[in-house]
Amino acid sequence: MGHEDPRQDLLRLATAGSVDDGKSTLVGRLLHDTKSVLADQLDAVRRASAERGLAAPDLSLLVDGLRSEREQGITIDVAYRYFATPRRSFVLADTPGHVQYTRNTVTGASTAQLAVVLVDARRGVVEQTRRHAAVLALLGVPRLVLAVNKIDLVGYDEPVFAAIAKEFLAYAGELGYADGHVLAIPVSALVGDNVVEPSDRTPWYTGPTLLDHLETVPVEPDPQDKPLRFPVQYVIRPRTQAHPDYRGYAGQIAVGMAAVGDEVLVLPAGLRSTVRGIDTMDGPLAQAHAGRSVTLLLADELDICRGDVIVAAGAPPTVTDELDATVCWLSDEPLRPGASVLLKHGTRTVSAMVAALHSRFDEQNLSTVEAPESLQLNHIGRVTLRTSQPLPVDDYSTSRRTGSFLLIEPSDGGTLAAGLIGMPLTVSAPAPVSASASAPVSAPAEARKPVAGMAR
Template structure:
């Protein structure tokens, strides 16, 4: 492949589902898999047997995912369940995120790489706090497309005014958050209305079904406008008689494309050289692009190790020790001002201190609670962090891969917080924090 057009075409859609408890998310996922004929015969037979033993007249499609729910009830933590299916028009990777409030933080994992999010709402309950939280996370994660699936329309007599009121309320809220696009679809996952097949019960609706929208929503990755980035994961030196001086720098390209002969800069050192070769699956290539795992060979012998970042010299991001970001706190223990943490950015991990928490977002009315002092599980807020070493960070709006990071507890390795670099909502003036002299004050 050598042209930009060829590189940007895709037949794969990554999407995530989100919804409150009992909104019918398991049934929707089951209906998508069943009606798109993505279930194996033995799986369907097992569901039919389990449904019959429970006295159900037909197969309970929610049972296709209820195994995961049972595992959670047994105390097993499952962040996200991934499912793969395909239709003649497109392949799909579905990230099925938990619906319980205590698992809201796990939506960050599922939606962080998604190009579309399906947010489910029970037509009887309308927009609730969990709905607002899911919309806020979709906005912060900059998911390009959001589908509002108003479910259980059969329980409100397929009434158009009920759907219209919910769609209007959610769309206004989402647009205020900065969600670029909302497609509202009235459905009944249990009856199959507007999931895969159009509904005969809602002739007032003329839009696409859920699957039709998933198959046709535009998903492009214009590599010509990406900031090319390659976090170095491993230095390869095979020490063979055939290649006694081989030294390659391996990793997965996070964004953009790299070309043989291109001038690159190694960050954070700032040293520059040219690409002498690119190996892909053991074979030399002239160009490589986003998500490909490659080995880069350089013209000059430069000190490079895991955690360094290779970037085009003409498009190098600045390095900084002061990071301001919007975060979703995912740990049970709170994140506090003055907290000593490890910050993992790409393949690099450095010491850091939480210098300030300027604000916490109130999801009900999108107001800001200034200087809360801490963030607890599921909180969304702004933080200011000082790192021990300079890091080459992009804005999250420019790159979801190199504009994100996680904070880690240095004592036990627990993931504390998922962060997105750059402004997402306004913050009040910071409060100066005095840190103790314990070797972590940078």
């Protein structure tokens, strides 16, 4: 496509919304109308729809891939879909709307560059809409699209759309979204209005279709100018006759780039060396960027194991055994101070204790509850964790990959929480918003005091 960095032509996006807002149908419509569906897939959807007595194909079945989901008519997991147009490629995470599956929203949005938040035009912004928007802001998703779906069921009424858009855009502004980073679009996923093709039923809407926006929205490329972060996944020592002294460190570059000759540190021990070589399945490289799985060879024989992190010597992360972080609690059992957990950061898992529970974020009112007794399912709170071993960590606002972690139940390995390092929860009173429903707007920057850590 003529770009120097092809990754700029890839958009990672997620969907979010309340139950029955039509997320799967919208994704199915995108896949169908961009001709990203194989003929046999479409035939299967037609047959399944006919068995249900439907006159037209149910495009949501293109996304709801699990048989149990099809039988029950619900989506219960994150479904990743890959499609492309001549202008851009897409990786899409379709997440469930049920409140008990907020954890899936966290998973789907953790790497998203844009999120499409759906609301039902008949119901407008509901509690789950606010919860999802707050989680998306907390996770640092830089851009939002509000898809006001089922606009056909309210007679393509402009005032209905305008009122919903104004309410959501005001809320997004309070969460810290800057001007031009939120766009509201009236759509009908079932009929196809303003999804891929513009609709003559909404002459009052002059903005782009959803696909037009997804194809043209600015995408910030993966950061190449940030310092190297390389969590070691495996130590490779084949001990073959041809390579008796081979010692490589395999993994995926999380942040930045590695180049032969670079000076590096191995943390948490603080060992120093130089990159001697970069091996891949396709042969050696002179340099490799974030997202590439490689084997690094170092100039010195060092005691390195899985869980260590190879970093740029000139800009190392903080090595600490005490983390101040924000967590999204994902377990039915509440979190209380003093709890013992496992903490997984990169490729390292260590024991940890919840030393303090400082506050809980109220995503409905954009306020904090100080010193709560516990965090319940889907609560977002500020905690201090003490780990049994020091960890090399970055602030989440600096690096998503090395500024995040998981909390795990020691007894059964279940995921308890997703955590973000160094993300405070402080809020101010809501600010007034000047919004035009058909333009990408949010609260004026000079009038807004966003949730700290949520501003772009």
